[in-house]
Amino acid sequence: xxxxxxxxxxxxxxxxxxxxxxxxxxxxxxxxxxxxxxxxxxxxxxxxxxxxxxxxxxxxxxxxxxxxxxxxxxxxxxxxxxxxxxxxxxxxxxxxxxxxxxxxxxxxxxxxxxxxxxxxxxxxxxxxxxxxxxxxxxxxxxxxxxxxxxxxxxxxxxxxxxxxxxxxxxxxxxxxxxxxxxxxxxxxxxxxxxxxxxxxxxxxxxxxxxxxxxxxxxxxxxxxxxxxxxxxxxxxxxxxxxxxxxxxxxxxxxxxxxxxxxxxxxxxxxxxxxxxxxxxxxxxxxxxxxxxxxxxxxxxxxxxxxxxxxxxxxxxxxxx
Amino acid sequence: xxxxxxxxxxxxxxxxxxxxxxxxxxxxxxxxxxxxxxxxxxxxxxxxxxxxxxxxxxxxxxxxxxxxxxxxxxxxxxxxxxxxxxxxxxxxxxxxxxxxxxxxxxxxxxxxxxxxxxxxxxxxxxxxxxxxxxxxxxxxxxxxxxxxxxxxxxxxxxxxxxxxxxxxxxxxxxxxxxxxxxxxxxxxxxxxxxxxxxxxxxxxxxxxxxxxxxxxxxxxxxxxxxxxxxxxxxxxxxxxxxxxxxxxxxxxxxxxxxxxxxxxxxxxxxxxxxxxxxxxxxxxxxxxxxxxxxxxxxxxxxxxxxxxxxxxxxxxxxxxxxxxxxxxxxxxxxxxxxxxxxxxxxxxxxxxxxxxxxxxxxxxxxxxxxxxxxxxxxxxxxxxxxxxxxxxxxxxxxxxxxxxxxxxxxxxxxxxxxxxxxxxxxxxxxxx
Numbered sequence: 001x002x003x004x005x006x007x008x009x010x011x012x013x014x015x016x017x018x019x020x021x022x023x024x025x026x027x028x029x030x031x032x033x034x035x036x037x038x039x040x041x042x043x044x045x046x047x048x049x050x051x052x053x054x055x056x057x058x059x060x061x062x063x064x065x066x067x068x069x070x071x072x073x074x075x076x077x078x079x080x081x082x083x084x085x086x087x088x089x090x091x092x093x094x095x096x097x098x099x100x101x102x103x104x105x106x107x108x109x110x111x112x113x114x115x116x117x118x119x120x121x122x123x124x125x126x127x128x129x130x131x132x133x134x135x136x137x138x139x140x141x142x143x144x145x146x147x148x149x150x151x152x153x154x155x156x157x158x159x160x161x162x163x164x165x166x167x168x169x170x171x172x173x174x175x176x177x178x179x180x181x182x183x184x185x186x187x188x189x190x191x192x193x194x195x196x197x198x199x200x201x202x203x204x205x206x207x208x209x210x211x212x213x214x215x216x217x218x219x220x221x222x223x224x225x226x227x228x229x230x231x232x233x234x235x236x237x238x239x240x241x242x243x244x245x246x247x248x249x250x251x252x253x254x255x256x257x258x259x260x261x262x263x264x265x266x267x268x269x270x271x272x273x274x275x276x277x278x279x280x281x282x283x284x285x286x287x288x289x290x291x292x293x294x295x296x297x298x299x300x301x302x303x304x305x306x307x308x309x310x311x312x313x314x315x316x317x318x319x320x
Numbered sequence: 321x322x323x324x325x326x327x328x329x330x331x332x333x334x335x336x337x338x339x340x341x342x343x344x345x346x347x348x349x350x351x352x353x354x355x356x357x358x359x360x361x362x363x364x365x366x367x368x369x370x371x372x373x374x375x376x377x378x379x380x381x382x383x384x385x386x387x388x389x390x391x392x393x394x395x396x397x398x399x400x401x402x403x404x405x406x407x408x409x410x411x412x413x414x415x416x417x418x419x420x421x422x423x424x425x426x427x428x429x430x431x432x433x434x435x436x437x438x439x440x441x442x443x444x445x446x447x448x449x450x451x452x453x454x455x456x457x458x459x460x461x462x463x464x465x466x467x468x469x470x471x472x473x474x475x476x477x478x479x480x481x482x483x484x485x486x487x488x489x490x491x492x493x494x495x496x497x498x499x500x501x502x503x504x505x506x507x508x509x510x511x512x513x514x515x516x517x518x519x520x521x522x523x524x525x526x527x528x529x530x531x532x533x534x535x536x537x538x539x540x541x542x543x544x545x546x547x548x549x550x551x552x553x554x555x556x557x558x559x560x561x562x563x564x565x566x567x568x569x570x571x572x573x574x575x576x577x578x579x580x581x582x583x584x585x586x587x588x589x590x591x592x593x594x595x596x597x598x599x600x601x602x603x604x605x606x607x608x609x610x611x612x613x614x615x616x617x618x619x620x621x622x623x624x625x626x627x628x629x630x631x632x633x634x635x636x637x638x639x640x641x642x643x644x645x646x647x648x649x650x651x652x653x654x655x656x657x658x659x660x661x662x663x664x665x666x667x668x669x670x671x672x673x674x675x676x677x678x679x680x681x682x683x684x685x686x687x688x689x690x691x692x693x694x695x696x697x698x699x700x701x702x703x704x705x706x707x708x709x710x711x712x713x714x715x716x717x718x719x720x721x722x723x724x725x726x727x728x729x730x731x732x733x734x735x736x737x738x739x740x741x742x743x744x745x746x747x748x749x750x751x752x
Contacts (some may be wrong), residue, residue: 003411011701068427154585155524172584175531177735259534264735279533282721283444307449 009107054296060289067283078288090291092104093274096181097298100256100270101249103185105242111189112196112240117230119197130201137194145254145258148187149174155317174260180267184259191255192248196241203237204230239313243306249298273293329582339516362619364540372653373405374486375432377423379432383412387615391674398670399661406654411435419536426450426646433649434658436481439469439640439709452645452652457660462682469709478644479663483677484606485543485638485707489613490626492600503602503628507572508629510602514581525581526602532731537588539723540639540710542730543571543621544604547708548632553726556713561726561748562741564641565587570733570740572632596620604630606639607700611676614694622694629703637706638679679704725750 021207028149061080065073084090119130151158160170173183207230215225253272256262262269262277269277271291279288322471333549378396383389395408411432415419419441426445429477437445445451453475463479488510490503496519504510514525515689529538546552549563561568569573576582583591583600591599592609594600596618614622630636643662645655661667663681672684677700691697712719 066448067423068444068450070427072448115587118739134478143423149585152585153583153590155583170733175735232667257533261535263529263532263728263731265732277724280423281724283423 015060015103027117042065057289057296058095060286062291063286065285065289067279067285070285073286076194076286080206080264080287081294083287084290084294088310089266089269090274093271093291094265094271094294094298096268097250098183098187100185100252100268101246102143103181104188104249104252105245107185108193108196108245111195112241113200113234113256115197116200116204117226120201133197136191137198139191141191141254142258143193145187147253148183148259152183158208172264175264177265177267180260180264184256184268187259188252188255190250192245196245199241200234203316207233235313239306239310243303246302247299250295250302271298322545325737336706345526349678351603353525354417355466363643370658371403371405372566372651373403374651374654375409376433376649376651376655376658377409377411378658379411379413379418381413381415381418382436383410384414385612386675387617388608388612391615392671392702394663394682395670399658399667402661402666403654406658409412410660416553416746426648429575429648430599431646431648433646433651435641436641436643437478439642439711440642440719441476442470442642442644443711443719446472446477447717450647452647452649452656453477454479454645454656454659461663462518464642464679464681464683465664466679467639468723469679470644472725479659480606480679480681481643482675483638483704483707484608485635485700485704486541486604486606486630487610487627487703488594489603489605489610489696490628491595491598491601491620491682492624492626493598493620495626497521498523498601499520500601504631505628506631508534511576511579511581514576514579518581521601523598524583524586524600524729526576526592527586527600528576528604529588529593530577530582530584530734532727533588534587535724536720539727540598540637541718542573542603542727543635543708543710544630545573545632547744548630548634548636550634552716553712553722554744557585558714559712559722559751560747561729561751562744566744567741570730570744573735574740581590593618606706607677607697608641608675608699610696611674611700612697620634625694627696629699635703635706635708637710638704675703677701722751 042299047319062074062075062077064076064079086273105318109164112225115133119133123129154160154172154175156171156172158175163171165168171179173179212225220228251269251272252270253276255275256268256273258269262273272295275288275291275295278284330487380392382392385392391611397408399408422431422437422441423444427448427450442451455476456474460481466480467476467478470476470480474708482710490500494517495503495513497502498513499519500513500516504513508529510526515656517523526739529541531538544717546566546569547570549569550567551560552632553559553561577584583594586594591600591603592605592613595603597615598619610625610627613620614625643654643659645659649655662671665682668680668682668684672680672686673690676690676694677686686697686701712718712722715722725747726744729738729743733740733743744749
């Protein structure tokens, strides 16, 4: 191990052997060794829990492996991918994933940011209000989903009781294809917006008070102050939060599965729900792995898109 | 899976499928499952020194059922008296996660030594070669025809734990308050009775699963409608999804769904709780669930429940729960010896009360005291022999795969008002 580390250090430093014998080179080598040692746990984690499963997933996606016989699958080439790309069910899943992800990201960022701006101002019981607003994020997802099943119940749920006061409904929030996606997005946004709020609240602390004061002196109203001062300061944070929320939304399972199971009429049948159905209900582990790989492609596309946008934004800021 | 010695929790048997193609051939002929003693083996008291020893795990979601779970465990634990060197350990997983857990564990060469599975799960596990043959331990046991389905190519890979059938259940308190004097016998009467209940009480009229979020349970429950109107999904060789009978079944289901008597959105756990708390008048459910209602210590007892055959022209479905031995068990001898004991008169008699009105592996009559305490059980005993397997004949391994497409078609009919024939034709085309 030590020899390996030394060899790596030598190859990276590119310094001649006799020079490395000097005390300075020795110190550098020790620093490098320490560096490798420090990143080793993270690398080990990545290899064991990310790279090996990813590699195994890629392998599986080219086989017809069944769930109860994971070692007995045969190589089928691109058959699984060919089937999926020609399947209406898969494209419906892809569409549902994009709609769900887009809606959750947009609404949770808007709600989280506005809430953060509001509770950033000093007022009585601010600490208590912040704690209450964090409550949904602290609630276990399964418990939240079960509560929402009750809230959405057509015959006795709070949602229908509420709209009933206005003479509307009853609506099948989880059973009617027109409302299925809305209901799932609403429950998810309720659950995740406090995270956005928390991050935005931290970012708001970095806005210098002098800027607010200058805006006040210039006679700027609340909206102008938000657009001219707060938002530009929040934008880098919003971009990062948007990326995280997107990736998390693409792979979110529990709340969707518990609320609708992918229905009604496949309206909320996102990629991860489809993976679950293929792997566990239909036993097609190979097919499920292929959907997973296409999901990885979607996530990668989003991530690459983010970095492109981020780089352009940075370049524009530098020019300004 | 969660392993523990004692579990008290409250999950009900919700349901999924039943028997294999061989059973269809055996049972679809409206022939009662007559006891079929292979040979009358003399009862020999085993020598305890020759019995295998150690401990085995027993996987079943029913351990978690309020009321019934403890009674079931007490019954099977009597094996420890028969074999003092053996220890049984519970391996309990809620029904909703049971199949996933079982498949994953057994696929990895692990899992409980002895376990219960539904017949649609059983065919998958058998096909994967994960079940131990049991011929040597069941020889001489008077097994009835319900076990024939688990005899593949002359080898027995499992034994019936229970076969549950479906009937119409009524809550007598609610029916009395609403002025409903008798259980309905047709869909028209069902809608009328349901409306009467809703008009005259605070209770819901009628409930049955109806959401794809409960796919496994709904797909099993819905077969009662298909079979009840004379339908089936195949003729043994070809799919018959868009047959006239199936179209009629979907149309009638939609009529009930739209009638306003159902608490739309309620899952099985919710409407079953409502039934037990006098907030639901009528429901279609299986014999296992019915016994749970009667013994859960809720607002009703067995005396407060009435039952009748399904309000359809024909008989409905049954689902079979099968007990098998894991081929990867580290203590196969003990696991098989447990099965040997289970099919003896002692084992079957002990398991009869907690399994209630279900059909067992051998013909064990329900005790008179049980029938007095649970008068609703009579109907299940009567209809049991005429019920049909949930597996799609000729397509057993693909049953759940096909049910997903079929139930999505039914879902389109009830939620998007798609024409039933068109929806079933699309399902047929998609699967052909």
